[in-house]
Amino acid sequence: MTTVQSPPAPPTAIRPRVVARAGLYAVLAANAAAVTYFFADAGFGASNALLVLGRLAGLYGALLMAFQLLLVARLPWLDRRIGMDRLTSWHRWTGFGILWTLLAHAVFIVFGYADSSGLDPVNQLVDLAETVEGVLRAVAALVIIIVVGAVSGRSARRRLAYETWHFIHLYTYLAVVLAFTHQVAVGTTFTASSAATAYWYTLWAVALGAVFTGRLVLPLWRNLRHRLVVSAVVPESDDVVSVYITGRDLDRLPARAGQFFLWRFLTKDRWWQANPFSLSAAPDGRTLRLTAKAAGAGSAGLRHLRPGTRVFAEGPYGAFTALHRTRAESVLIAGGVGVTPIRALLEELHGHAVVVYRVAAERDAVLYDELRELALAKGAELHLVTGPVHPDKLAPAELARLVPDIAERDVFLCGPPPMMRAVLGSLRELNVPGPQIHFERFALAG
Known part of the structure; x- marks a missing residue:
């Protein structure tokens, strides 16, 4: 098969993943600083410290919700540099951050008003929902987020089909809309100044626009085009x-x-x-x-x-590409049907490569004939490793025997999760630097 390729870019010390990750952290930190500034500029205007803490927690929760939308937007620039699996992991932990900040917001606000009014917390919540515009919507948003958080726990996630989990997750977008309307209705910081109002509208427009572009416009456009x-x-x-x-x-x-x-x-x-x-x-x-x-x-x-x-x-x-190379030579390690992206990478990669293909038996070696022909054409070494799981055929000593200079190469790894965990352990024992190890897991967010 003839491939259409541009001339290979030389490996670089500037890591795309580090640049993208640093950019995301910088964006989050800058916005956290902006939120804090607008909050302080509006004045505390509260009768006790609980209300101050509650309002600040709510603002940080809103910021995390906007950041969450950016993580699940599947924007090509971020995805190629970080990978959907890592973005999904950040999405998961950001989701728990949203849950706890909004719970803190609700608890501090209710107890703060209860302390001033003399009502018990339950009656105070009912009173706020009945008398203050937007509070009932906020309660509904929080309930949705609690439910989504509950089904995102590892034990619950394992019991649910992906389609069911995904359908429940879609309600998060409803929670975002409800939370935004609550913020518009009662957020004193939101209306404290024209600059604060412009900031929050811009933040939500960028976050929702990213989702709309990455999840709807871009896929529709590409499919209509191709x-x-x-x-x-x-x-x-x-x-x-x-x-x-x-x-x-x-x-x-x-x-x-x-x-x-x-x-x-x-x-x-x-x-x-x-x-x-x-x-x-x-x-x-x-x-x-x-x-x-x-x-x-x-x-x-x-x-x-x-x-x-x-x-x-x-x-x-996916970020499992040659974009992240740091060395001129490479090792490609595949297990089972995980050979599919490895076979494609071998076709594109330049420089000397060693391919290690791990299967239980030779009959399980999918695409092996193609791998052999590609390896011959590109001057690569190909090792077919067969046998039962135990003893570990890709233990540190075995990998060092197959690839003596493995610590000087980029390593691309794809296979079943148990095999990947074992090989990653072997690579650590062989002192392969982390930036030279490239792997990716299928993980779908939102």
């Missing part, structure tokens, strides 16, 4: 299939080897399902290819797709 369709379905083994997809102007689709899309195949029984599958070949400007193992109803159904089926794809997503 008009993707299935061109061929090729079984690779009894439980693995490759799907070839064509469309218009694919040379203008900014996809790179190692990235993935959320694929929707527009048939009667599949149009509502979005499944993340990596590209298993470097984009060549004419065809996209995904290769998947039957691990559930979504992936198993790929075998029955027919050529001509329309496709709606969101992406490309």
Whole structure:
């Protein structure tokens, strides 16, 4: 397969992920400072310290909600540099930050007013909801956020289907709208000055605009432009299939080897399902290819797709690309069907590469013939490692034997989570620097 590639950029000491992460932290810190300034500029105007703390907590909660929207917007610039899995992790912890700041806001405000009025906290809350505009909406927003937080816990998340969890999460957008209208109605800081009002309107407009652009406008525009369709379905083994997809102007689709899309195949029984599958070949400007193992109803159904089926794809997503290289030479470690982005990366990467492919038995080595041909054409070393899980065939001593200079190379890793955890431990024991280790997990937020 011939790939369309620009000349390779030399590895650089300037890490895109560090730049993007520092930029996000700087944006959050600058806005936290702005929120604090506008709060102080408006004057405390409260009869006790509980009300002051409650109002400040509410403002920080609103800021975190806006930041949360930016994290889930799937903006290409951020996603290519940080990766959806890491953005999703930040999204999760930011969500818990929102939960606790808004709970603190509610508790401090209710107890603060109760201290002044002499009412008990429950009756004080009822009184505020009945007499103050926007408070009832704030209570509804907080209830939604508590429910979303409860189903986001690890134990609850494991018990829910992704579609159910995602549907519940969509109510977070309703909570954002309710919280914003509450802030407009009763937020003294919001209306304290024209500058404060302009700041908050701008903040929410940018956050909501990012979501609208990244989650709706950009996917719709790309799919209207490229008009993707299935061109061929090729079984690779009894439980693995490759799907070839064509469309218009694919040379203008900014996809790179190692990235993935959320694929929707527009048939009667599949149009509502979005499944993340990596590209298993470097984009060549004419065809996209995904290769998947039957691990559930979504992936198993790929075998029955027919050529001509329309496709709606969101992406490309992921930071598992050559953009993050720091060394001229590399090691590519794949486990099972995790070979798909590794095979695509091998096609794109320049410089000497060593490929280590771990499977239980040789018959499980999907795309092995292609890997062997690519390795031969590019002068890469290819090691097929087979056998049971124990003993660990990718323990530190084994990796050092296969790749003696592994600490001097970039390492790209993709495979089942237990294997990835074991290999990451081996790499740490071999003193491979963290910036040289590249991996990504499929993780969908919001």
